[in-house]
Amino acid sequence: MDELSLTRLDSGAADFEGRLAALLARGEAADARVQAQVAEIIRRVRAEGDAALREYTRLYDQFETASPKDLELPRGELQAAWDRLPAATAEALEVAAERIRAYAERQRLESWSYVDAQGTRLGQQVTPLDRVGLYVPGGKAAYPSSVLMNAVPAKVAGVGEVVMVVPTPKGETHPLVLAAAHVAGVDRVFRVGGAQAVAALAYGTETVPRVDKIVGPGNLYVATAKKLVFGQVGIDMVAGPSEIAIVSDGGSDPEWLAMDLFSQAEHDEEAQAILISPDRGHLDAVEAAIRRLLPDMERAAVIRASLSGRGALIAVRDLDQAVTIVNRIAPEHLELAVADPKALVGRIRHAGAIFLGRHTAEALGDYCAGPNHVLPTAGTARFSSPLGVYDFQKRSSVIFCSPSSAAELARTAALLARGEGLTAHARAAEYRLRDRP
């Protein structure tokens, strides 16, 4: 078994900036071969519809459909999966769904309008998307929590139809995933996956309806397909490996912090877990806790690889400097394990989700705190937001001039239009200087 090797950085060191940059650097996954392969899958599903979709499903999932209608999971199966759940599991899923729903309700955008001083009514009309596709990975890495986090906000937004796709290798379904789909109110489920499922959702086939936006996690083929169909449909962010940064003032139990770092690192060997503290003795204590607890972890090998490859304990001058470094990292998850987290949170400019205080474990947010666990990774919190109800709504601007307000605006518009050489614009505006219908 490999040794754990933990990177220790000190903000006072001369090479700190360079080492931090190296720690945060991400490989760029532009794989031309995968791209070509995915483009061909999309082309064929678009051209041949169900026939291509069934062929790829046979090839990649070893799942044979007797007829196109077998691509769809019979409606009763979600309810059936739900009915078979142990009571405690059903209750936990219900609690999580209810909390995700309650938070999502607060995010809903509402239409508004006002009349300005000249008599023009101006506003914004908010509407839900008609139909959304939710990609759910199959096999053992299937996460019911991810079904809730993607489907519940769509339903809260008022999306007309939520269509889930999930590969069922050799026909095998995942009971918890189906039960989560039931509790989240997913409308239809198709047993397809990979780039072919993304293509079917983007363009529609005889059996799979075309959607307006595709959300949900997936492997490199799924992510590449989503990028390629973007524009034809909307997509959510393409997520990178998961990350956490923890700021500790030294007062938290080192074992708690070690376990929070583990819970990030166990996702994936590429996951990143970073602890920042002004207390060097505390960093030593957390490192000792990591070394003590790691051997007992079920996913010790993944955690060891992740912490050795991408983890770090960073000593800083003070909490102010910790905040500066956090804003530089723009982490997906941020824990503020400090005595007075409210004093720091307002200075955090870039983070996907912020967990305040010693008791707010990041893992609570992954399942049931309420806010979404689909969050911007790889520094994209600099310019993007958690998945939310607003991702399933869109806005139309609304403008309603009175004859007199139109005339007033027309003067300004015509002058500017002529400045741009767009004389039909100018004339269209000037017609509204007259009072005819």
Added chain:
Amino acid sequence: MDELSLTRLDSGAADFEGRLAALLARGEAADARVQAQVAEIIRRVRAEGDAALREYTRLYDQFETASPKDLELPRGELQAAWDRLPAATAEALEVAAERIRAYAERQRLESWSYVDAQGTRLGQQVTPLDRVGLYVPGGKAAYPSSVLMNAVPAKVAGVGEVVMVVPTPKGETHPLVLAAAHVAGVDRVFRVGGAQAVAALAYGTETVPRVDKIVGPGNLYVATAKKLVFGQVGIDMVAGPSEIAIVSDGGSDPEWLAMDLFSQAEHDEEAQAILISPDRGHLDAVEAAIRRLLPDMERAAVIRASLSGRGALIAVRDLDQAVTIVNRIAPEHLELAVADPKALVGRIRHAGAIFLGRHTAEALGDYCAGPNHVLPTAGTARFSSPLGVYDFQKRSSVIFCSPSSAAELARTAALLARGEGLTAHARAAEYRLRDRP
């Protein structure tokens, strides 16, 4: 001179669906050669910084910089351009900027939080982007209105620094564009354009600062570059040719409608202008007006090409059917030229901007009504929104558990985490069942 050929469709015809689909079909501009060329430009600017940027600027813009600092337009030049404007133009720009600002203020997202029944504080912290890049095309197609529409919402959002890039072929600047940048509060201007300017904004050079998001229109090279740097930075939508759909009940002046169609068509030979009405005689009258007015238009050739290639007059059964077709089109701009537009607007599910009533010319919205003129094209209003203040803000989820609320959430989280095989998540949650720090 070519003849105008106007497509007439009738919703009652057997082939209507197919003809409408053909009318709306868009070529897909995936040009592998351009993509490779742009990727190489980005690679070089990223690796070589200012040196590559200056070389490309010399090559493509015939603009020679004596030193890297010449890449930046001296700060005084915006003010100087403003001071030289004719009074009427200055006033029009100021009126437009003020109206865009007033509408944008209404869009600003605010942070919120609440404490749930168990004592967990949950919220959403809204922050502006640190730095935004605004691409402005150079030469004769430079649009001061576009500078206002992109820069003003960024400033209203509270973006720390708005950095504009604009190519200056042979060193030539566009006075109205600089004056608009002044009035919009643009912070810095660099005299670069093309894919090299996008690359400089995305990665930074010695002279050009790295930004967090790039917005603004551009040619195929600029659009391709924006797509390629997406993820490294945020981008706005990649816009297609402009479009309008007009629903008329027959009561509007045919010349007004003809001119509104022209004002869309004059943008570009690929622009699309569609009129929908249940009144066939009225469609004839508008067609006659089009033929009568077209020869006098300054941009007659562009309008003729656009209307012949992509325009249409569509006869429908009634206004209900018009609404159905509009939702199918999901137009960038929609005019409801009807007696009671309020009765229709709530049934419009997909449109970038909706202009209500006979007096609200679309051209007013292009310049000074207030709502943004950067709108989703090519049917993307099905899933996206006008550019707005919200595009320059992002959200962080905030979660703050009390010891007792953490313990309560921990039970649910641990159960679900074990269901997903993520035992470090479960243990991290379970630590919060104890009352230690």
